[in-house]
Amino acid sequence: MTKPAINYLPLKRLVLAAAVMLPLSAQALDPNLAPHNVPLFLSTGVSPNFVITLDDSGSMAWSFVPDSICVSTTRDAGCDAKERRFKSSTFNPQYYNPNIRYLPPLDANGVELTTSFGTAWRNGFYTTHGSIDLDTQYRPQTSFYATGTGSSGYSGRFARHANGGTNIGDDIGSGKFFGNIGETAETKAYYYNFVSGLSGCDGTIGDDDCYQPVFVTATSGPATADISGDGIINAADQDERQNFANWYSFYRTRNLATMTAASRAFQDITPEMRVAWQALNTCTTFGTTCTGWNTATSARTDNRIRRYTAAHKADLYKWLFRLPADGGTPLRQALGKAGEYFKDPSGTDSPYAFDPQVDDDAAKRYSCRANFSMVMTDGTWNGNNAGGTIKSDSTAVALPDIFDTSCPAGTPNCVASPGYTPVAPFKDTNSDSLADVAFHYWATDLNTSLKNDVPRFPSTLDNVDAATLTAAYWNPKNNPAKWQHMVTYTVGLGLTRTLDTTTPKLKWDGDPHSSNMTTSSYKELEAGTLNWPSTAAATAPGKVADLWHAALNSRGKFFSAEDPETLNKSLKSIVNDVASKVGSASSIAANSKRLESSTRIYLASFDSNDWSGELEAIPLDPITGLPGTPVWAANANLPAPAARNIWTTSGGAATSFTGAFGGTLTSDVVNYLRGIKTNELPSGTFRSRTKVLGDIVNSDPVFVGGENFRLEVIPAYVTSYPAFVSSKSTTNMIYVGANDGMLHGFDTATGVEKFAYVPSELHSSLADLTDVTYPSNHKYFVDGAAGFGDAYWSGTWRTVLIGTMGAGGKSVFALDVTNPNAMDGTKVLWEFNGGAHASKMGFIPGPAAVAPFADGHFYAVFSNGYDSTDNQAGLFLVRVDDPSIYYFIDTKYGTAIAENGLSTPKLVDLNNDRIIDAIYAGDMQGNVWKFDVTDSSAVNWRIAHGTVAAPNPMFVAMDGTGGTAVRQPIQSQLGVTGPPSGVAGDAMVYFGTGRYFVNGDAVATDKQSFYGVLDDGSLTSYSTSYGRSDLWTQSIIYQAIVGTQEVRVTSNTPANWTTKKGWVMDLVPPGGALKGERVISPPLLRFGRVIFNTLEPSVNDPCLQGSSWLMELDAETGGNLSYAALDINGDGQFDSGDMINYTLSGSALTSAPAGVKSGTMTLNQPTVVTAGSKEYKFSSNVGKGIGVITEKSGSSAGRTSWRQIQ
Structure with missing residues (x-):
C-alpha cells in the first residue's frame, strides 16, 4: 500500500514509515541504471x-488447405476444373490474401531473405533453381516438390499444376492449373476476391460465380493492412506487388509457409x-x-x-x-x-x-x-x-x-x-x-x-x-x-x-x-x-x-x-x-488501519504468460485477521469498452481516449486498449488476451478515502480545511497503475472502474501491446506508485493524485480526484516531463508526495529517478496549481560511469506545524541527502550540508572503511523518526542498502547493510559527510533452524552517543558467506523497534526463487531485543518458550530471535492493520501469496503465517 510520505516530528517514539517503492536492487553492480524489462524474479529461473x-510429409508440398477441398484417390486429381475459388484465400487460405502482410523469412542472423515481383524466386530458400517475372510469367499450382527429377520426387525444383501427372520442371512450363485465367499460358499475377453480390452467386464460398479476379499492380490492393511496413495504412498499401512476391517465394505451399x-x-x-x-x-x-x-x-x-x-x-x-x-x-x-x-x-x-x-x-x-x-x-x-x-x-x-x-x-x-x-x-x-x-x-x-x-x-x-x-x-x-x-x-x-x-x-x-x-x-x-x-x-x-x-x-x-x-x-x-509464471510484486493496500468487519485488503497481481493483471478486494476475518475469499476482481467489473471513462492528454489538452491519435496509435489500437476484442487472434491480427487489465508489477495500489491530514493546524486553513474534510466524497477509491498504459481508479465497494488515464508520453509505444510477440518483449508503461494529498489554491481545496510511471516513462502527471464520481477532462491537471530540466528526469518509481511548504504553496515532491540523461541525482518540487513553477535541487553527484539517481524522498515536519521543513532521500551511490526547505522563499531551498555550489550528503553508506570500500546503493525510501530521548538532533534516519531492478542484480552478492543514523541538525557546518567509522557495529551472530523455522540472533552492542552517530549491521550470516541479501523496501518504526524485510535471491540454486528475512531490532541501538518478539514455537504466546538457546564461542546463551526466514521473497514494506492489542502486517510475495504477521502491539509481537490467495 502506498502511504502518505510525510512524517511529523519531533517524536520520541517510532512512527509508520511511508510508501513502498519500485521493487528494484543490485550487486556485482552494473553501473547502468536502466531497469530490466521484466521482473527480476521471473528472469532468474532455469531455462527449459x-x-x-x-x-515433412508429402502433403506439405501442397498449395491448398485443407486437404478436403481437393479430394481424390490420386495425387492432385480433382482440382483442375477451372475453379476460381482455389485462387481465393476465402476458399483456400493458403492462397494469397490481400489483407495480410507477408513478411519474408529471417536467416539465422535475423536478416530478411529477399525476392521481388520482377524476379520472384520459385523457392526463396533455394534460389539456385531460378525465378520468374510475376508481371508476365505467373501460373498457380497445387504442389511443389523437394528433390529428385520426376513427378514422384520431392525437391526444391519441381512445381505441379492442378490436373496432376505433369512434371513442370524448372521453368514451371505449360499445363493446367487452378482456374480459367491464363490456363494454358503464363500471365500477370492474380487472385480472386469473394463478392457475394456478383451475378449468379449463391452466397457460399463453394460457388465459383461468387469470385471476381484482381490482377496484381501498383494500385490493385485494398489498402486494408500495412503491407508496406511503414507503420500506417494509406495509399502506399495499394501497391501489393512486393507482398505478392513474398507470398509466392516464401508462402505459397505449406512447406514454404x-x-x-x-x-x-x-x-x-x-x-x-x-x-x-x-x-x-x-x-x-x-x-x-x-x-x-x-x-x-x-x-x-x-x-x-x-x-x-x-x-x-x-x-x-x-x-x-x-x-x-x-x-x-x-x-x-x-x-x-x-x-x-x-x-x-x-x-x-x-x-x-x-x-x-x-x-x-x-x-x-x-x-x-x-x-x-x-x-x-x-x-x-x-x-x-x-x-x-x-x-x-x-x-x-x-x-x-x-x-x-x-x-x-x-x-x-x-x-x-x-x-x-x-x-x-x-x-x-x-x-x-x-x-x-x-x-x-x-x-x-x-x-x-x-x-x-x-x-x-x-x-x-x-x-x-x-x-x-x-x-x-x-x-x-x-x-x-x-x-x-x-x-x-x-x-x-x-x-x-x-x-x-x-x-x-x-x-x-x-x-x-x-x-x-x-x-x-x-x-x-x-x-x-x-x-x-x-x-x-x-x-x-x-x-x-x-x-x-x-x-x-x-x-x-x-x-x-x-x-x-x-x-x-x-x-x-x-x-x-x-515459460509461464504468476506473481505479485506490488504491495497491499488496506481500506482501514483498524481491523473491523468491513476491513479489506487489495492485492494486485499479474500473469506473465500473457502479461494480464488483476486487482482483488479481499475481506479480513474480524476475529483472526486472516484473508478470506475475494469479494471482487477488477477485470470482472470493467465497464463495457464504449462506456469506460478513459482520458489522455494530446496537444497539451485533456481529451477522451477514443479515435486515432496519429502514428501507430490508430483507432483499432485505441479500441483494443479500451477492451474491444474483435481484432484479436484468431479472427484478427492483434495479440489475444485472457484479461483486459494489464499486468500490475511495481505500482502499489493506493487507497483514497476521506483522509484527514490535520492541515487545520496551519493558521490560514483553520476553518476551511475541516469543512473540506467533512464534505469529502463517500466513494472510496483504489488507484493503481498497470502496464496496459493506464492509471486505473476503482470503486472499493464494487470494483467498478470509475476512471482511467493514459499519459501522453506513451502514445508512440501503446501499439506494442497489440503485437503477438509482446509476451516475449514485455515493456513497462504505467508502473510507478501514485501518491496523493490535499491541496489548496484559488480559494478551493482539492484532493490531488500524482502519478508516476516507474520504468515505463519519464513523466509525472496530476489528477484532481476530489470527486471520483465526476471525473472528466477537467480533472486532468497537468503532465510534467522536467521542463528545462528534462535531462534530469529518469524513471521515477514514486510515489510523489503532496504537501504544504513555507512559501505558502502546495507542491508535488518526487525524486528524479534512475537512468536520467545526465546520470545525476536530484529532487523535483512542482507547484500543484501551476507546474510551470517548479524547483530542482541538484546533488551534482553522478557520472556516466557511476550513474546515479535519487530514491523516493521522505518529507518531514520537524516542529509539528504541518509545514514541511526537511526532506530526506538516498541515492544509488549510497549517499543520504537532507534537503532544507524551511525558507519562506522557494529559491533558497537547498541541500542542507555543504554549500549550494558544492553540496555534501549527510551520510555515505559503504561496505567498509578502507580504501577498497564500495558504495552501497540505497533503493528504498528512508524511515525517519525523532532522535532517542536525551540525544540532541533533528531526526533518526533508518534504511537498508541494495538494488533489485537492473539486469544482473538478482545474482549479485555484494555486501549490503542496514543503518540507523542520527541527523544532529548541524546543517551547513558539515564540511564532509560522515560514514561507517562514525557508527557502532551490530552483527548477525547466530543463524540456525529451530523447530521448523530458521531464525537469527544479532549482537547487542550498547549505544554510544558520545562519540558515534548511530549504528550499522551488515547483512552477512555467521561465517561471512555473502548470499546477496539486501533491503529494497522501507522499514517500519513501531514501539521502539525497527522492522524490515530483507531480500535474498537464490544465487547458487536457481530452482529456488529466493527468500526473505523479517528482522526486528531495537531501534536505538540496532541490537537484539531483550524480549521474544516472534512466536517461533507456535503456541500463541510470546514467552520463554520462544527464546533461543545456543552456544557461541563455548558459552551457552539464551536470546530472543531477531529474525525469522520466509521461504518466499517479499519485496515490500508490510501494510499494518491493528485490532485491539494485536496488529497484523500484510505483505505480498512473488507467488501472489499474502503473508500475514500477527503481533501484539507494544513491546511484544507474534507469529508469522503465510496464506496463499488464489
Missing part, C-alpha cells in the same frame, strides 16, 4: 528444454533455452547427422539438445531451410521419441545436463528444469505408434507426486495428488492415440534421479490445501505436475474445417480453453457431455481433434492455423508460452 518437431513462419518464430528463442529438433520422416534421431532434402555430408547438423547459441541456431536454420516434403505422418512415433529423449538422466547428452554437449556438472542438474515439445503438422497421423507401454488416458494412473517426499511433511506443498482416475476432458474411448502418447509423457516421471520441483503453472498452486489442489489437477488450464514431464504444444495447419466434419461435430474458435459454448466445444468436452471423436479409421477426422486432445492431456495448447499469417503467430505464441 524445447524439442521442435516439424512435418512453415519454413518462413518457423524462421521468424525461432528468432524469439532466448540463447539460454535448450533446443533440439526433428522431422517425421527425416532427421528422426538426435545426433550429429541430421539433414533435410540435402543429404550431403556438408549439410549435416547437430540436432541434439543444447543451448541456443549462435552456432546451434545456425544448425537449426541450415536444417530448416532444407525441410523436405515426402512420406507419411508418423506423429505418434515422433512425439514418443521426444518423450524418450527427456528420460536420459545424466551425461553431457542429457537434457538435464548443466550445459548439454558441453558440461554435465552433477551438482547443476537442476531439478526444476521444464520440458516442452512442439509438434506441427498439416494432416492426420498415421504410421507407427510410439512403441513400448503407453499409459492411456482411459485407465487409472498413479501420478508421481503421490510418492513425493521432496518437501517437509505437513506443509501444503506435500499434499499428495489424488492420482488419475479417467475423467473428462482427458479420457476417451480411443486407444494408442496421439493424446495417449502426450498423456503418458506428462503422467510419467521422466527423471527419477531428480527431486520433483518443476514449477507448477500457475504458481499459485503451491501452498494450497488438498481440496484446492485436487480441483486444480483436473483443470486443463493448469499444470500441477512437479515431476519431470513433457508438456506438448500442437499446431495444425489448415485443419479447422476438418473439426466440423467429426462425429460428434466439434466447434473451434481459436482458444483451446474457450468458455464460449456458441463457438467452441471445449466446455462440453470438459464437462463430459461431449465425447472425443474416434481415431480408428485411417483418415478419421477425429485424428485432427486428437491434436487438440493431446495438448490438453499434457497441459499444453493447441493451435489451428488456417493461413500462413496465423501459422506464424501460432509458432511465435508457442515460443513465448514455454
